[in-house]
Amino acid sequence: MRFYYAPMEGITLYPLRNIHREVFGEWVDRYFTPFLTASHTHHFKNREKSDVLPEKNTALDGTLKRIVPQIMAANSENFIWAAEEMKKLGYNEVNLNLGCPAPTVVNRHKGAGLLAEPEYLDRMLCEIFDAVSDKEIFPEISLKTRLGFSDPGEADRLMKIYAAYPVKELIIHARVREDYYAGAPRLDAFKEAVSAYRTAGGKADISYNGNIDSAASFEKMKNELGIGSSCGEEQRAEVYSVMIGRGLLSDPSLVRQLKGGSALLPDELRSYLSRLYDAYAGYIPEDRNVIFKMLEHWAYLHVHFKDSDRCLKQIRKSRSRAEYHAAVNNIFAECEFV
Numbered sequence: 001m002r003f004y005y006a007p008m009e010g011i012t013l014y015p016l017r018n019i020h021r022e023v024f025g026e027w028v029d030r031y032f033t034p035f036l037t038a039s040h041t042h043h044f045k046n047r048e049k050s051d052v053l054p055e056k057n058t059a060l061d062g063t064l065k066r067i068v069p070q071i072m073a074a075n076s077e078n079f080i081w082a083a084e085e086m087k088k089l090g091y092n093e094v095n096l097n098l099g100c101p102a103p104t105v106v107n108r109h110k111g112a113g114l115l116a117e118p119e120y121l122d123r124m125l126c127e128i129f130d131a132v133s134d135k136e137i138f139p140e141i142s143l144k145t146r147l148g149f150s151d152p153g154e155a156d157r158l159m160k161i162y163a164a165y166p167v168k169e170l171i172i173h174a175r176v177r178e179d180y181y182a183g184a185p186r187l188d189a190f191k192e193a194v195s196a197y198r199t200a201g202g203k204a205d206i207s208y209n210g211n212i213d214s215a216a217s218f219e220k221m222k223n224e225l226g227i228g229s230s231c232g233e234e235q236r237a238e239v240y241s242v243m244i245g246r247g248l249l250s251d252p253s254l255v256r257q258l259k260g261g262s263a264l265l266p267d268e269l270r271s272y273l274s275r276l277y278d279a280y281a282g283y284i285p286e287d288r289n290v291i292f293k294m295l296e297h298w299a300y301l302h303v304h305f306k307d308s309d310r311c312l313k314q315i316r317k318s319r320s321r322a323e324y325h326a327a328v329n330n331i332f333a334e335c336e337f338v
């Protein structure tokens with residue numbers, strides 16, 4: 001099974017991707033960028049463009065084959081423009097965002113908003129894949145979708161639409177838009193969606209996404225989907241890859257563990273945090289902003305420190321590089337690592 005680092009807006013940018021790779025090695029098979037907006041002006045924002053420049057993505061083989069830029073687009077024309085830009089930069093695959101639940105995105109007929117308009121989505125994909133067949137050099141396209149907008153029953157129709165196109169990989173976040181990121185993933189609906197996709201002739205590899213944050217949750221997902229069990233072929237959802245987001249923020253060594261390697265060590269977490277700070281310092285001005293960025297990570301990483309409320313407060317209150325590093329040294333010195 002393959003493992004992907006999920007796209008997360010404002011978080012899985014090149015500083016994180018590079019440092020994660022440098023510290024934790026080659027366990028993650030692919031890193032997905034946060035979405036780049038393909039706007040009607042056919043210009044990316046500077047920050048978005050800089051995230052995909054090959055010279056910024058230093059830790060990933062220099063070939064970019066392990067990075068997949070994700071595109072958010074409201075229509076085929078903008079998507080095709082953005083995909084061609086990615087190809088020019090050397091990327092072989094782009095991913096279409098069909099899952100972002102934010103109201104500002106949904107109301108502009110983008111992200112999960114497209115799931116509520118299946119006829120429009122079908123036309124958009126038809127135009128995109130027509131363009132692909134016309135252009136030999138076009139990158140491959142994967143989709144990141146949810147099971148529906150408000151009801152997983154919508155998956156049947158969506159899967160029939162996806163099955164009609166030569167999609168490289170279909171990543172399914174096992175929730176509907178109205179779930180946002182909360183509640184248990186809908187594993188039965190995921191299974192039904194995969195089955196509907198195959199029945200309709202869909203050939204893409206299937207990727208599972210949702211709440212894999214430990215060896216136990218990975219086993220649970222596999223058991224519930226019948227992967228690796230002795231149940232009949234027809235009851236088994238095939239999963240080619242697993243995409244992990246928040247689980248990797250909480251435990252950056254998670255994929256290594258899921259592949260049979262060792263658990264997170266305090267020293268490697270220290271090294272990761274220190275290098276991440278330096279990478280962000282080269283990316284954003286002012287200590288305070290770098291610290292805010294690090295706090296996004298601490299919101300997930302604090303689980304490794306027992307009884308850490310007081311030490312965490314000190315990290316949150318830090319306003320300079322020196323204060324921040326002193327507070328981090330303190331949490332490692334004072335709290336039991338778990």
Ligand SMILES: Cc1cc2nc3c(=O)[nH]c(=O)nc-3n(C[C@H](O)[C@H](O)[C@H](O)COP(=O)(O)O)c2cc1C
Nearest residue numbers: 006007008009034035173210211212244245246247
């Ligand atoms: C802060 C945050 C930002 C996200 N940004 C994106 C994004 O840019 N594109 C995308 O497709 N999904 C985005 N997601 C969704 C994740 O890729 C993933 O589908 C979701 O977190 C569920 O997986 P997990 O349970 O492994 O975290 C985001 C999620 C979070 C929490």
